[in-house]
Amino acid sequence: MKTSLIILLALVVAGNIFAADVASDFSAANELYAKGKFSDAADAYEKILQSGAQSPALLFNAGNAEFKAGHLGLAIAAYRRASQLSPRDDEIRANLAFVRNQVQGATFRESRWQGWFGALTLNEGALLTAALFWMTLALFIARQLRPVLVPKLKTTTRLFATLTIFSVSVLGLQAANHFWSATAVVVSTGATARSGPFDDAQSAFTVHDGAELSVLDRHDNWVQVAGGAGQTGWLTVKQVEVLPGT
Numbered sequence: 097m098k099t100s101l102i103i104l105l106a107l108v109v110a111g112n113i114f115a116a117d118v119a120s121d122f123s124a125a126n127e128l129y130a131k132g133k134f135s136d137a138a139d140a141y142e143k144i145l146q147s148g149a150q151s152p153a154l155l156f157n158a159g160n161a162e163f164k165a166g167h168l169g170l171a172i173a174a175y176r177r178a179s180q181l182s183p184r185d186d187e188i189r190a191n192l193a194f195v196r197n198q199v200q201g202a203t204f205r206e207s208r209w210q211g212w213f214g215a216l217t218l219n220e221g222a223l224l225t226a227a228l229f230w231m232t233l234a235l236f237i238a239r240q241l242r243p244v245l246v247p248k249l250k251t252t253t254r255l256f257a258t259l260t261i262f263s264v265s266v267l268g269l270q271a272a273n274h275f276w277s278a279t280a281v282v283v284s285t286g287a288t289a290r291s292g293p294f295d296d297a298q299s300a301f302t303v304h305d306g307a308e309l310s311v312l313d314r315h316d317n318w319v320q321v322a323g324g325a326g327q328t329g330w331l332t333v334k335q336v337e338v339l340p341g342t
Contacts, residue, residue: 118144121144122141122144122157124140125137125161128140129160129161135165137157137164138158138161138165141154141158142158145158150181152182152185152188155175155177155181156175156178156185156191158174159171159173160191167305168198168199169281169284169307171306172199172281172306172308173283173339175188175192175195176281179192180217183216196306199305199307199308201303203304221263222267228259228260228263229264232253235253275340277310277340278311279309279311279339280336281306282303282306282307282308282335283335284305284334285304285305286305287305287335287336288301289302289303290330290331291330293315293316293318294318300328300329301327303323303331309321309322309331309336310322312328317334319332319338321336
């Protein structure tokens with residue numbers, strides 16, 4: 097019993113030390129940014145992210161540093177990841193839109209319905225759907241136990257049943273978009289998409305830093321993407337950052 101308690105306390109202390117280290121590194125990265133050392137700040141934020149730490153504030157600051165350092169693609173990738181954690185943050189959405197407007201050439205443009213579905217995180221959508229389902233079930237149970245309540249609860253039950261079905265449909269589309277679609281954000285300048293997944297393949301089209309392209313397929317260290325005007329081509333994983341759907 098004492099041994100288990102000691103191990104538990106050791107784990108708690110280790111967790112606190114890790115959190116303290118992350119906070120210290122985050123403050124140091126913020127200081128670099130404040131001094132105008134944007135590339136160094138971006139590297140510092142990336143080091144924290146590679147340690148496994150994740151938060152909207154960390155990703156937001158990383159996006160700011162990457163943009164100031166002239167890396168549109170890395171900035172967009174950071175903002176998108178921040179937006180997935182905090183989809184209703186106005187500053188994140190504003191900065192993402194601003195950087196997207198700096199991107200040249202063909203790129204992905206988020207549709208209105210994608211932006212609307214992305215107003216909730218996947219977890220929030222699942223919780224909302226569960227709440228609506230249990231409320232609907234409770235209303236049906238109440239009607240079975242107290243038949244006298246049926247006329248009074250008829251409209252309310254129908255409303256919650258409709259909302260539940262709608263919420264399930266939206267959650268299904270959101271989950272499908274998140275798990276089964278992906279976007280490749282170009283993080284290199286003047287990346288050349290090729291006709292096949294090998295270096296000697298013919299050039300298909302050129303994309304610019306920050307372009308967001310739908311991922312069609314993957315092969316070894318290559319991803320097939322859709323460009324503008326129905327074009328398709330292959331880019332190496334070093335040229336892009338692949339993100340799950342919005």
